[in-house]
Amino acid sequence: MEANTRSTGRLPAAFLTPGSSSFMDFLGEHQPEMLPGNRQLPPVQGVIEAPHGTTIVAVTFPGGVVLAGDRRATMGNMIAQRDIEKVFPADEYSAVGIAGTAGLAVEMVKLFQLELEHFEKVEGAQLSLEGKANRLSTMIRSNLGMAMQGLAVVPLFAGYDVDRGRGRIFSYDVTGGRSEERHFATTGSGSVFARGAMKKLFRDDLTEEQATTLVVQALYDAADDDSATGGPDVARRIYPIITVITEDGFRRLGEDEAADLAGSVLQARLEQPDGPRAALL
Secondary structure, eight states: OHHHHHHHOSOOGGGGSOOOSOHHHHHHHHOGGGSGGGOOOOOOSSOOOOOEEOOEEEEEETTEEEEEEOOOEEETTEEEESSOOOEEEEETTEEEEOOEEHHHHHHHHHHHHHHHHHHHHHHSSOOOHHHHHHHHHHHHHHTHHHHTTTOOBOOEEEEEETTTTEEEEEEEOTTOOEEEESSEEEESTTHHHHHHHHHHHOOTTOOHHHHHHHHHHHHHHHHHHOTTSOOOBTTTTBOOEEEEEETTEEEEOOHHHHHHHHHHHHHHHHHOTTOOOOOOO
């Protein structure tokens, strides 16, 4: 197919034939070996050692949703990477945060981005946020064979629902099971500690600035108790990836904005190491 394309300069017939609006269905029909779930791993004994991404957090506020992640990847008890990217835009109004096997997770995100772009080009309209969440669920389910061998991918999906006019969060398990979360959600090795922080700090009337500060506080608490989660690294200027999705679309905070947020949290922690207290009713 590739050689013929080079010689004629034309796209193969498969690309010109009307078909499904799903890129995964297209790939499964014409080159199924390219799908992650169809790959055969060599026989191995024990757990496969591969870099793993860790903690992802998300919180809604009246104008949208914030999705953030720390920057550390681990391999066993070692730090494999200090500045890994774990949060990616899926399209204009949604984003994915990855936890689990880093290589497979990044590949899944790229395939998910293609899936949404393919649908929009074929149908001439964007999928609903619910539809996007369902497509991601199908992709995770197709990776179940890898997950059974220790190469699990467990993302957090968040976006702005233009039909309902609010931010929404979806969490998943390794089988592709999908749940919509109210207010906030966490995934990854530090999720228990991050969730505890978010539970005590969340309010229904958060501003965007307060929501972004909240996720940094949650990641700081996760890093404080979970060795696989990386806190703000001032010496190396490595800060959490923080994204905001509103009716205006996806926006990633710049490095200076993230540094200012992390700096304010670190300064407050010098005075109160265990973090802010929950508001009294």
